[in-house]
Amino acid sequence: MFVSFRHVASVLGARSKPSTALVRTSASLPSTSLRPQSAIYVSTSTNPYFNLTLEDWLFRQYPAHAPLLLLYRDSPCIVIGRNQNPWKEVNLRVARERNVPWIRRRSGGGTVFHDLGNTNYSIHVPRTSFDRAKTANIVVRALRALGAEGYANERNDICVGGKKMAAVLTSACDRHVSGAAYKIVSGRAYHHGTMLISTRLDTLRDLLRVDKPTMNAKGVESVRSPVCNLVEANPRITHEAFVEAVIASFREEYDVDDEPCMVEETPEYVGDEYFKSGMAELPGWEWAYGQTPEFEYVLKKKFGWGDVTSTIRSKHGIILSSTSTLAAATTASSTNIQATLDELGRRLEGKRYGFVQDAEVLSDLEYRSGDVAQSEAGELWRWLKAEMSA
Amino acid sequence: MNVEIPYFARHQLSPGGTWISSRQKSLRTFKLADIGEGITECEIIRWAVKEQSAVQSFDPLCEVQSDKASVEITSPYDGVIKQFLVGEGEVAKVGQGLCLIEVAEDDTTHVESTETTGQSPVKTPVQVTHDVAEDTPTEAPPSVNVPLRKHPLDPTNDLSGTATTDHVLATPSVRHFARQHGVDLAAIAPGSGRDGRVEKKDVEAFISKVPVPDEVETASRQQEDVVVDLGRTRHGMWKAMVQSLEIPQFGYSTSLDLTRIHGLLPTLNAHIPAHFLPSASTPSSPRISHMVNPSALYPVPQPPSVPESGRFTKMTYLPFLLKTLAISMMEWPLFRASITPAPAQDTNKPTLTIRPTADLTLALSTPTGLYTPTIPSAQSFSLHALASRVTHLAYLGRQVPCGLTVKDMPRRGGTISVSNVGAIGKGEGASPVLVPGGGVAIVAIGRAKWVWDVSDEFYRPNDDGMEGERRLKIDVSWSVDHRVVEGAELAAFVETWRGWVENPERLIAVAT
Numbered sequence: 001m002f003v004s005f006r007h008v009a010s011v012l013g014a015r016s017k018p019s020t021a022l023v024r025t026s027a028s029l030p031s032t033s034l035r036p037q038s039a040i041y042v043s044t045s046t047n048p049y050f051n052l053t054l055e056d057w058l059f060r061q062y063p064a065h066a067p068l069l070l071l072y073r074d075s076p077c078i079v080i081g082r083n084q085n086p087w088k089e090v091n092l093r094v095a096r097e098r099n100v101p102w103i104r105r106r107s108g109g110g111t112v113f114h115d116l117g118n119t120n121y122s123i124h125v126p127r128t129s130f131d132r133a134k135t136a137n138i139v140v141r142a143l144r145a146l147g148a149e150g151y152a153n154e155r156n157d158i159c160v161g162g163k164k165m166a167a168v169l170t171s172a173c174d175r176h177v178s179g180a181a182y183k184i185v186s187g188r189a190y191h192h193g194t195m196l197i198s199t200r201l202d203t204l205r206d207l208l209r210v211d212k213p214t215m216n217a218k219g220v221e222s223v224r225s226p227v228c229n230l231v232e233a234n235p236r237i238t239h240e241a242f243v244e245a246v247i248a249s250f251r252e253e254y255d256v257d258d259e260p261c262m263v264e265e266t267p268e269y270v271g272d273e274y275f276k277s278g279m280a281e282l283p284g285w286e287w288a289y290g291q292t293p294e295f296e297y298v299l300k301k302k303f304g305w306g307d308v309t310s311t312i313r314s315k316h317g318i319i320l321s322s323t324s325t326l327a328a329a330t331t332a333s334s335t336n337i338q339a340t341l342d343e344l345g346r347r348l349e350g351k352r353y354g355f356v357q358d359a360e361v362l363s364d365l366e367y368r369s370g371d372v373a374q375s376e377a378g379e380l381w382r383w384l385k386a387e388m389s390a
Numbered sequence: 391m392n393v394e395i396p397y398f399a400r401h402q403l404s405p406g407g408t409w410i411s412s413r414q415k416s417l418r419t420f421k422l423a424d425i426g427e428g429i430t431e432c433e434i435i436r437w438a439v440k441e442q443s444a445v446q447s448f449d450p451l452c453e454v455q456s457d458k459a460s461v462e463i464t465s466p467y468d469g470v471i472k473q474f475l476v477g478e479g480e481v482a483k484v485g486q487g488l489c490l491i492e493v494a495e496d497d498t499t500h501v502e503s504t505e506t507t508g509q510s511p512v513k514t515p516v517q518v519t520h521d522v523a524e525d526t527p528t529e530a531p532p533s534v535n536v537p538l539r540k541h542p543l544d545p546t547n548d549l550s551g552t553a554t555t556d557h558v559l560a561t562p563s564v565r566h567f568a569r570q571h572g573v574d575l576a577a578i579a580p581g582s583g584r585d586g587r588v589e590k591k592d593v594e595a596f597i598s599k600v601p602v603p604d605e606v607e608t609a610s611r612q613q614e615d616v617v618v619d620l621g622r623t624r625h626g627m628w629k630a631m632v633q634s635l636e637i638p639q640f641g642y643s644t645s646l647d648l649t650r651i652h653g654l655l656p657t658l659n660a661h662i663p664a665h666f667l668p669s670a671s672t673p674s675s676p677r678i679s680h681m682v683n684p685s686a687l688y689p690v691p692q693p694p695s696v697p698e699s700g701r702f703t704k705m706t707y708l709p710f711l712l713k714t715l716a717i718s719m720m721e722w723p724l725f726r727a728s729i730t731p732a733p734a735q736d737t738n739k740p741t742l743t744i745r746p747t748a749d750l751t752l753a754l755s756t757p758t759g760l761y762t763p764t765i766p767s768a769q770s771f772s773l774h775a776l777a778s779r780v781t782h783l784a785y786l787g788r789q790v791p792c793g794l795t796v797k798d799m800p801r802r803g804g805t806i807s808v809s810n811v812g813a814i815g816k817g818e819g820a821s822p823v824l825v826p827g828g829g830v831a832i833v834a835i836g837r838a839k840w841v842w843d844v845s846d847e848f849y850r851p852n853d854d855g856m857e858g859e860r861r862l863k864i865d866v867s868w869s870v871d872h873r874v875v876e877g878a879e880l881a882a883f884v885e886t887w888r889g890w891v892e893n894p895e896r897l898i899a900v901a902t
Contacts, residue, residue, distance in 0.1 A: 184425065
């Protein structure tokens with residue numbers, strides 16, 4: 001069953017405050033009537049919202065002292081880290097054109113691209129025995145068993161090297177085949193990552209190429225690394241083979257016998273409270289945009305009537321302030337224009353960055369100072385609007 | 391970042407976040423604990439609570455982010471969040487205070503001392519600070535609780551019961567409840583909770599079953615003058631002090647900057663070798679995969695066996711100060727010297743005997759009196775070995791009767807004595823007394839405290855408009871035998887010592 005996952009970001013309620021409830025307490029976690037049945041889970045659903053919620057459900061519900069493995073694949077989507085800035089990490093224009101959604105996950109780290117050529121693994125362990133190197137090694141062993149010369153580097157990213165790659169590479173750099181992130185709570189921790197088997201790397205590059213050097217953002221910036229697919233090292237590697245190899249490696253490491261539990265979006269899961277609220281929260285504006293840390297964007301443009309420098313500050317997805325300064329004006333009515341620009345800036349305060357309607361900003365503006373200013377403000381607004389949705 | 395904490399003036403809080411005496415509530419600094427994985431700093435993403443709101447222990451407090459890990463931090467205490475010390479979007483280093491939590495406390499002060507001499511126990515004060523920093527709730531809540539170890543001289547201290555209570559599982563709020571009602575958790579264990587945890591209802595049930603004990607009989611009021619003997623150990627101190635008048639002594643005080651070693655302590659603590667850790671604790675998992683065995687080709691040498699009394703979980707400043715002192719002594723033969731004991735009628739000129747090793751004497755205050763065990767050849771001990779030896783000596787000293795033997799306290803003592811008066815109180819500028827046989831010098835080490843340093847080294851403008859730097863300092867006071875040592879020599883020796891203490895990284899170069 002293919003569920004459409006366009007963003008349902010709401011434009012209403014522009015002044016909503018960021019919710020601290022999004023740091024979830026065990027009291028605020030939704031209730032669930034389902035119980036995990038196995039230490040190994042494989043999802044056959046490719047709905048990223050479902051899979052992320054499944055991962056979170058297993059993280060909170062599985063007994064804290066026992067290790068657990070989850071494997072899944074998603075249809076094409078971009079997944080950003082818990083504390084990242086979507087406008088800085090994702091090329092929103094290209095994403096919209098290609099109908100690829102982006103999602104904020106619950107663990108930290110950087111931005112990755114998921115598609116059916118990219119398999120995700122998630123290893124959950126008790127917090128006291130959490131060791132990044134050890135969990136990375138489980139995957140490295142699986143790769144070796146598949147005939148690829150995998151290894152973990154000092155950041156515990158998984159790479160492949162080897163003779164086959166040497167012809168393709170310059171200098172001494174091996175390429176990454178996996179990105180990873182972690183989440184740690186009081187009793188439990190997980191290490192999850194992607195494994196590039198046969199992903200569309202060109203799509204990956206287009207979607208993650210963002211050129212906004214004047215956007216100064218807090219939060220975590222992705223560390224860009226050259227990547228390659230596993231099939232370049234061994235053409236026979238498939239999603240199924242990788243899944244089997246990781247399960248075997250996991251079993252060996254933790255001495256686990258469980259049969260893998262195959263999961264899909266059955267009514268049993270989708271009807272459960274936990275899944276319903278989790279899958280609703282992820283695409284919502286509050287989580288997707290409202291968790292963005294503070295940033296400042298400085299933009300410059302030359303219009304026919306003068307040069308403008310605009311500075312927009314935003315936190316938690318809300319515009320804190322927007323100031324536009326006019327310089328080198330070519331018309332006599334520059335003070336009028338500046339006044340209108342100031343008014344435009346004031347109207348933007350408190351609105352959701354990237355979601356402001358024309359009417360909210362431009363209505364009644366024309367009565368202030370005649371049509372001339374209206375058209376300049378309109379031009380500026382159209383430009384700002386385009387920049388904010390890129 | 392705003393560092394004003396208005397509570398300080400009223401509550402006289404020592405910046406290390408240690409106890410406030412005899413108040414109903416105490417304000418504790420909750421520090422960013424060492425999350426492990428070599429993480430040294432994190433960004434606060436989101437506070438889950440507001441200032442002035444109440445929290446229970448294990449409630450999520452905030453979410454922090456470090457490189458690729460997102461970590462949820464829960465509250466170590468029941469209490470009220472009084473103030474955030476780090477805001478959302480700001481970065482905190484491991485060991486830095488995250489927020490202030492006001493916790494309801496009972497009235498017993500942490501330490502009561504009935505002795506007012508210069509000598510004091512070897513236990514270092516900073517242990518308490520690190521207990522607070524280490525409060526990451528794990529599966530076993532006993533580690534969350536700040537150990538309420540009473541001073542050995544505290545007349546209310548019951549030495550026998552403490553060991554077992556530590557092994558009972560209970561949340562801090564249950565412990566507090568039990569303490570309030572004078573209930574020893576060891577008497578209730580195991581409780582009705584998961585894994586034998588003692589719950590609040592177990593304590594309540596215990597209270598209702600046990601009849602309230604009668605009021606402890608107050609000692610009958612003294613009506614007239616009473617004559618008591620000094621006791622053997624106190625008489626020994628009397629004699630030594632009378633003899634000490636023969637020694638012309640001069641004093642010298644300074645403070646050492648411990649900030650750099652303070653920053654290294656998390657790393658040192660994370661890498662305590664397994665043979666020094668208590669047998670019950672699980673050592674941090676080795677980075678190397680279990681698949682590779684270093685002994686495969688040839689057996690790895692076994693580490694020396696360490697008695698349980700010599701095992702520890704945390705490094706403190708004292709072993710570090712002892713180690714650096716011993717290294718400095720190797721550079722200064724004068725401080726490895728003692729006055730050659732001369733036969734009574736000998737009228738030859740006095741001579742000094744210089745030894746090849748740095749022998750240190752510790753002044754140990756115990757329930758049975760003041761003892762001075764010696765650590766011979768301290769320069770050959772590693773930091774961990776010194777910590778182990780100090781822990782072991784302190785353990786022996788705490789036993790009743792005293793576990794220290796003549797082997798630990800040889801006639802030929804060390805050439806420098808070390809006394810850790812900072813463990814008792816916040817006194818500044820103690821003047822220790824050098825006794826015959828105590829070597830050429832004695833140093834009293836105070837309590838580490840955070841101060842704002844605006845000396846030229848740190849005084850500079852920066853973006854926040856703040857000048858100066860927050861540094862951890864410890865006062866040291868010397869008393870030295872002026873028959874043997876000049877003032878300038880001591881001052882120079884202390885500067886040598888300072889060179890090691892304030893630049894601990896130098897130890898890497900001399901590691902053998």
